[in-house]
Amino acid sequence: MPLVVVVDTNVWVSAFLTPRGHPAQLKLPLQPVTLLTTLTSDLCIKCNICTSACPVAAVTDLFPGPKAVGPQAQRFRHPDLPSADHSVDYCSGCGVCSLVCPHGVQIAEMNAIARSRLVERYGLPLRNRLLGRSELLGKLGSPFAPLSNIPLKLPPLRKLIEAFLGIDARARFPAFSRQTFRRWFQRHKAGAPLIGFRKVVFFHGCATNYYEPRVGQAAIAVLERNQIKVSIAEQNCCGLPMQSNGDFASARAYARSNIRKLAPWVREGYVIVGTSTSCTLALKHEYHSILGLTGEEADLLADNTYDIFEFLEMLDEAGQLDTRFVRRSETVVYHAPCQQRSHAIGRPAADFMRRVGFTVVESQTDCCGVAGTYGLKKEKYDIAAAVGRPLFEQIAEVNPNRVVCDSETCRWWIESHTGKKSVHPIEVLAEAYKGRKQ
Amino acid sequence: MAYDLLIIGSGLSGLFAACCSARRGKRVLLIARGIGSTHIGAGTIGVMNNPADLEAAFASPDHPYAKAGRRALEAALAELQTICTEHDYPLHGELGRNLTLPTAAGSTRQTCLAPQTMIAGDLARPEPFALAALPGFRDFSAALAAANLKACVITLPLPHAPRRTSGAPHTSATDLALLLDRPDYREALIAAWKPLLKNAPPRLGLPAILGLAHSAQAHGHLQSALGLELFEIPLLPPSVPGMRLFDLLRDDLAAHDGRFILGPTVTGQIHEGRATVTADANGRTKTHTAETIVLATGGFLHGGLAAESNGAVHETVFNLPVDTAGLGARTHWTSEVFFGPHPFSRFGIRVNNYLQPLDASGKPAAHNLLAIGSLLAGADRLTEGSREGIELATAWKATQT
Ligand code: SF4
Ligand code: SF4
Ligand code: SF4
Numbered sequence: 148m149p150l151v152v153v154v155d156t157n158v159w160v161s162a163f164l165t166p167r168g169h170p171a172q173l174k175l176p177l178q179p180v181t182l183l184t185t186l187t188s189d190l191c192i193k194c195n196i197c198t199s200a201c202p203v204a205a206v207t208d209l210f211p212g213p214k215a216v217g218p219q220a221q222r223f224r225h226p227d228l229p230s231a232d233h234s235v236d237y238c239s240g241c242g243v244c245s246l247v248c249p250h251g252v253q254i255a256e257m258n259a260i261a262r263s264r265l266v267e268r269y270g271l272p273l274r275n276r277l278l279g280r281s282e283l284l285g286k287l288g289s290p291f292a293p294l295s296n297i298p299l300k301l302p303p304l305r306k307l308i309e310a311f312l313g314i315d316a317r318a319r320f321p322a323f324s325r326q327t328f329r330r331w332f333q334r335h336k337a338g339a340p341l342i343g344f345r346k347v348v349f350f351h352g353c354a355t356n357y358y359e360p361r362v363g364q365a366a367i368a369v370l371e372r373n374q375i376k377v378s379i380a381e382q383n384c385c386g387l388p389m390q391s392n393g394d395f396a397s398a399r400a401y402a403r404s405n406i407r408k409l410a411p412w413v414r415e416g417y418v419i420v421g422t423s424t425s426c427t428l429a430l431k432h433e434y435h436s437i438l439g440l441t442g443e444e445a446d447l448l449a450d451n452t453y454d455i456f457e458f459l460e461m462l463d464e465a466g467q468l469d470t471r472f473v474r475r476s477e478t479v480v481y482h483a484p485c486q487q488r489s490h491a492i493g494r495p496a497a498d499f500m501r502r503v504g505f506t507v508v509e510s511q512t513d514c515c516g517v518a519g520t521y522g523l524k525k526e527k528y529d530i531a532a533a534v535g536r537p538l539f540e541q542i543a544e545v546n547p548n549r550v551v552c553d554s555e556t557c558r559w560w561i562e563s564h565t566g567k568k569s570v571h572p573i574e575v576l577a578e579a580y581k582g583r584k585q
Numbered sequence: 586m587a588y589d590l591l592i593i594g595s596g597l598s599g600l601f602a603a604c605c606s607a608r609r610g611k612r613v614l615l616i617a618r619g620i621g622s623t624h625i626g627a628g629t630i631g632v633m634n635n636p637a638d639l640e641a642a643f644a645s646p647d648h649p650y651a652k653a654g655r656r657a658l659e660a661a662l663a664e665l666q667t668i669c670t671e672h673d674y675p676l677h678g679e680l681g682r683n684l685t686l687p688t689a690a691g692s693t694r695q696t697c698l699a700p701q702t703m704i705a706g707d708l709a710r711p712e713p714f715a716l717a718a719l720p721g722f723r724d725f726s727a728a729l730a731a732a733n734l735k736a737c738v739i740t741l742p743l744p745h746a747p748r749r750t751s752g753a754p755h756t757s758a759t760d761l762a763l764l765l766d767r768p769d770y771r772e773a774l775i776a777a778w779k780p781l782l783k784n785a786p787p788r789l790g791l792p793a794i795l796g797l798a799h800s801a802q803a804h805g806h807l808q809s810a811l812g813l814e815l816f817e818i819p820l821l822p823p824s825v826p827g828m829r830l831f832d833l834l835r836d837d838l839a840a841h842d843g844r845f846i847l848g849p850t851v852t853g854q855i856h857e858g859r860a861t862v863t864a865d866a867n868g869r870t871k872t873h874t875a876e877t878i879v880l881a882t883g884g885f886l887h888g889g890l891a892a893e894s895n896g897a898v899h900e901t902v903f904n905l906p907v908d909t910a911g912l913g914a915r916t917h918w919t920s921e922v923f924f925g926p927h928p929f930s931r932f933g934i935r936v937n938n939y940l941q942p943l944d945a946s947g948k949p950a951a952h953n954l955l956a957i958g959s960l961l962a963g964a965d966r967l968t969e970g971s972r973e974g975i976e977l978a979t980a981w982k983a984t985q986t
Contacts (some may be wrong), residue, residue, distance in 0.1 A: 192886070194626045198757060199823025205759045210759065246848050249619030249887055432867040449868055490849025491866030498844075509839055511832070535799070 181439035185257050188218035190250045197244035197254055202514045203237060203529040204534040210237035210277045213244035216261070217254035224261060229268060235261045239286035239531070240391045241485040241516035259390065259437045265322045274312045282353045282384035288327035290325075305568060315528035318561035321358040321555070326358035332379050337369065345373075345467075348380045348412045350421035350430065350452070354555035362555075365577035366422050372467050372580050378417065381408045385429040388436060391519050419452040419456040419474055421502035422573050424487040424553045425519065427454045432489070452486070454553075455573055456495040472579040479547045481572070482510040482538060484554035484560065485518065496553060496572035503579040508545050514537035515552075517560035533563065551575060586612045586843075590984070591862065591875035593902060594850050594889065596621025598958030598976035599881035600834040604982040605664060607841035614844045614873065616851055616864055621887050622959070622976075627819035628793070628826020629686070630662065630698035630860040632974030636681045642971070647963040650971070652938055653978035662698060662974075673801045675701045683709060685709055687790065688821050689725055689972045691733025695970055700826060701797050702804045705788055708734075708814030714788035714816075716741045725760055725792035738947065739785055744773040761794040765803045775810045782811055793817040793825045800829060824930050853878070853903035853954075860903065860951035871885035879983050880942065880956040889960040903954070905944050908962040909936045926968040928950055933962030940983055955983045 197213040198204055201225055216235040224230060237257050246255040264433040277284070285497035305316040328351050370377050386401030409419055409430075421427040428520075430452040462468040481497050497507045515535040516522050521533025534540045542550055542565045550569040552558050558569035590606045592599045595617035603615040609848040642650040653807065662680060669676045678684055680697040684691050688697060693708055718727035718740045726966040727738045735870070743761070761953045764770045782789070795817055796803030808815050819826055838845060847865035849871075860878045865870050883890030890907060892898050896915050898907045911933050912918055918929040934942045934956045941949035943958045957979035959972060 194625050194886075195822040197619050199759050199825075199828055200620065200626050203765050204757060208760070249617075249621060251618070251850070428867070431869075435868075489848070489867075490871075491846060491864075492871075493844055493846040511836060511839070562649040 153305055155458070157401050162307065171348060173226045174202065181260055181437065184253045184436050184439075185221055185224075187253045187262060188221040188252060188257065190197075191248075191252045192217035193219075196250070197248050197252075199249040199498070200243050200513065201533045202283065202512075202516070203239050203530060204240075207237065207277065207528075207530045210234055210362055213258070214253045216368060217244065217257050218252050218274045220311075221257055221263070224264065228539060229406060230261065230265055233265060236265065236295050236523065237527070237530070238262070239514065239516075239521040239527075239534070240516050241514040242489040243513045246488055246491070249420070255259060256433070256436045259393075259433075262393040269476070271392060272313070272395050274314055274524065275520075277312070278314070278354045279389040279392045279394060279397065280384075282357075285552065286357075291306050298425060309525055313525040314523055315525045317525040317528060321559050324358055324360050326360065328363040329366065331360050332367070335364075335559065340394055345375045345457075345462075346415075346417045347377050347420045348382075348409065348417045349377050350382060350385075350419050350423075350426055350427040351379065352421060352423040352555075353384050354423060359555060360569075362422050362571045362574060363573065365574040366420075368577045369455075369459070369580065370420070373459075374468065379413050380417075383408070384439075384501070385426040386438075387425055387433070388520055390429070390433065391521070395404060395438060396540060399438050399440065402429070402438055403439055405430065406440065406442075406444050406448050407432070410447050413447045413451045417451075418458070419448065420455050420458045421452070422455050422553070422571055423555060424454055424484060424490060425556075428486050428489055429453050456553075457490065459490045459499065459576075460492075460495040469580075470502070472503045472576075473581070475579065478481070478506040478552045479575075480508045480510060480542050480544065480545050482515060482550060482552045482557065484513045484552055484557045496551070500551065500572060505575070507551075508541075508547070510538050510541060512541070515557045515560055517556050519556055522560060531560075535564060542567060562576040588612045588873070588875040589615065589930075590614070590880045591877060592881055593617065593845065593862065593871055594621055594881035594883060594887070594958070595619075595831075595855075595882050596881060596887060596958060596976065597623055597626070597830070597973060598883075598980040599830065599879070599955075600838065600979035601661070601665065601977055602879055602983050603843050603845075603958060604668060604836050604837045604841070605621070605981060606836050607843035608974070609984070611984075612842075613838070614846070614875065614937075615838065616846045616849060616862070617874070618848065618850050618888065620847075621865070622651075622972075623827040623831040623882060624749075624824055625822040626824060626827045627694075627696075627885075628695040628700065628824055628828075628830055629703065629819070630676065631676075631970040632658070632680065632683075632694065632697035634683070634968075636683060636755040638683070638969065642964070642969075647935075648790075648836075649964050649975045649979055652940060652961070653975070653982045654935055657982040657985075658974060658978035659790075661977035665851070665977055666698065666979065667832075668761065668837055669833065672837065673844040674829060674833055675801075677701060677704050685897055686748075687818055688729055689732055689792065689818050691730035697974065700800075700816075700817075700829070701710050702793070702817045702826070704816065704818075705814040706790055712788055712814075713786040714787050714790055716818075716944045718789045719792065722792065722794075722925060725818070730818065733839065737786070739760035739781060739789070741778050741781060744770070744777050757823060758794050758796070758820055758825050759823055759828070762797040762800075762828075765794060765796045766799045766801075768806070771803060771806050773809075774903065775807065778809060782813065784814060786956065788814045788816065790816050790818050790970065793819045795825075797825060797828060798832065803870055852904055853880075855903060855951045855954070858952050860954040862902070876953060877983075877986060878951075878954050880897045880954065880960060881958045881962055881980070882936075884959045885929070885960070890932060898932060900960070903942075904951055905934050905942050905948065906955075907932055924967075926965045930965045930967055931963060934960050935962050940979060940985070957983050 158509040238258040238302040385399035477551035516531035561569045589611040592615045607613045630793045670884040676698040714726040715737045716731045731738045849866035919927045940955040944950040959977040
């Protein structure tokens with residue numbers, strides 16, 4: 148259905164002229180929030196800062212860069228007309244462009260929306276459909292681990308998968324964990340006497356549940372050490388993989404279901420805390436600005452979701468964090484993944500590791516390349532590897548024992564390209580409480 | 586965390602102020618909504634197109650140079666040179682003696698400091714030069730520049746680069762700069778270019794693409810292998826030389842334990858004479874306090890100033906009064922000539938000699954608030970060629986408190 152837009156000119160003109168008056172902050176007389184996102188294209192002054200920062204445009208000529216596919220192409224997109232240009236599919240969704248734009252243009256968000264229009268029109272390849280269903284894969288694979296881990300390690304099979312599905316044979320997949328995180332949690336007895344009154348629902352995401360329960364276990368240990376009551380509410384995949392593959396209908400179904408399941412907890416006084424910076428960013432920001440979900444419950448969830456280090460920093464500032472760390476010295480490279488950067492909260496994880504006694508070499512590479520499922524695709528694998536190259540070189544140069552990174556897909560990608568073990572910063576903090584020597 | 590200095594804005598002035606303070610052991614937080622002036626500038630340091638005008642600027646009380654003082658300008662240039670040299674990116678030049686360098690359109694411009702990769706383009710030197718035409722790279726027309734500069738053009742094909750699958754031209758200067766950071770690509774380029782440069786003049790001008798992180802190596806390697814002097818000519822944005830400055834200042838800040846948060850929109854509050862700021866990102870608001878808060882948000886182009894359709898102009902973080910030289914209606918803001926001088930370019934915040942912004946009554950708006958860089962009233966930076974000089978001098982002065 149064509150969208151009829153009635154714009155109050157006064158509001159519109161001030162949106163145009165006030166860099167602070169980013170339309171989303173104005174009371175525009177229109178709803179569809181995603182329309183507000185695309186309208187930010189009119190704040191663009193064509194300075195090209197985004198293009199100079201885009202890690203994908205820097206390494207391939209298949210992608211003309213954020214200014215061109217974002218605010219520029221936006222003018223030629225019409226709900227009823229086919230898209231003139233498909234190059235937006237090469238946007239990895241890393242969000243760097245939105246972060247560096249000094250004028251508030253939501254470029255990455257706009258690109259995600261444009262991709263969804265392509266998918267609506269041309270359908271989603273089976274490959275993307277599969278890669279988007281991280282939760283389903285986990286449900287299928289986890290019960291049969293370690294058996295289910297074998298097929299993805301067989302080179303001939305991987306060649307077949309590459310030929311038929313377009314998943315690059317070089318892309319490494321994580322191993323399913325036999326025991327899911329939720330299973331572990333059900334049997335886990337809270338260790339500390341819970342005298343605190345802070346209450347947290349831990350959003351574990353698919354990766355922690357099916358592949359890396361250790362990350363969730365570390366998070367629970369840290370939270371409970373600080374007298375926090377932790378619950379694992381009913382929850383499902385955040386929907387980001389579907390969203391970034393352009394299937395907004397499925398992504399919205401996941402998102403709505405999470406909103407429905409989690410909002411009541413927030414009403415009960417819980418906050419939602421997660422270790423996966425991409426899951427938490429989805430709950431906090433993308434449900435609203437990309438998927439266009441609004442309403443009281445959605446806002447409640449957005450306003451009360453925290454990255455775990457953002458949350459710990461708040462506790463610390465309130466004087467409520469147990470800071471009796473067992474100091475250890477270790478040199479690590481810390482890569483703040485692009486989704487962590489998009490939280491725009493600085494890098495509290497790096498600060499905490501320094502307090503534990505670590506020497507933290509921070510990566511200045513904006514994106515490791517993989518961007519969720521982007522780098523796993525055959526036609527994008529080389530691009531993604533080229534994006535991550537400066538990071539891999541830095542890691543080789545510093546030569547640490549471990550690389551620290553908040554995002555699961557990035558950790559797996561970094562491990563496969565550098566041969567270094569990669570952990571979540573919350574694992575480092577949990578060790579520092581235990582005083583465990585490596 | 587309690588900071589000594591909180592700086593808002595990540596253009597040249599904000600980054601430089603942050604680095605200078607962090608290097609003196611201060612606890613520094615830099616917050617910016619996006620990247621600032623570096624990426625759209627030429628990556629050179631202009632102080633004054635005509636050095637003789639500098640004295641007059643120091644003597645005219647409302648000029649930002651007068652607020653900063655000569656000593657701050659000298660010290661700032663020296664400190665920037667030190668930082669850049671430490672990062673293997675030396676800047677050459679001295680105060681009072683400008684270099685005359687070519688532009689991409691073939692006109693000339695005056696600059697006080699320029700990176701090593703550009704100085705062989707000094708037009709005061711008598712040796713002839715050629716300009717390189719790189720087929721497939723759209724952002725530089727050697728023919729246009731050469732016609733204006735009376736130079737010759739040599740066409741130098743770019744060797745096939747990895748991952749060039751679409752057959753489309755090379756898309757951006759960033760893309761080429763990253764390739765030129767790599768020794769293997771430079772070797773391929775040298776092999777392709779060397780035979781074509783046999784009878785070339787002793788100097789060769791190229792668009793500014795000679796590497797991003799390793800430009801000193803790229804420049805040195807190509808110069809010695811090709812046997813001629815190479816100089817870069819800055820292009821339209823994205824500016825590779827500007828990105829080098831941004832990257833090295835950002836790295837220097839991190840190396841001195843400074844914090845940098847990119848993304849939030851910042852709003853300021855003044856309560857009982859003391860300024861604090863709140864940073865807004867993803868619907869989350871966080872308040873930051875600091876001994877000193879430095880406003881380095883730039884002018885209209887970077888969002889430090891905003892104009893309304895009714896002619897009102899405001900400063901976007903603290904809503905400080907803006908000096909618009911008494912020009913109310915927008916029709917008086919511009920002159921008939923496109924390249925100015927335009928009255929609006931002098932608009933900005935008024936400060937006292939400590940760089941404290943003044944409120945409507947002429948008193949400091951807050952005792953812990955300073956303003957620096959392109960936000961300050963009283964100079965037509967474009968006409969004077971003084972933008973970077975003002976940014977650096979006021980930034981340096983702000984870190985002396
Ligand atoms: S950085 Fe922002 S204003 Fe500049 S070109 Fe990109 S979208 Fe436009
Ligand atoms: S999201 Fe990342 S890949 Fe996509 S345009 Fe922006 S910077 Fe480039
Ligand atoms: S972002 Fe999180 S919840 Fe969403 S798919 Fe990935 S792991 Fe699952």
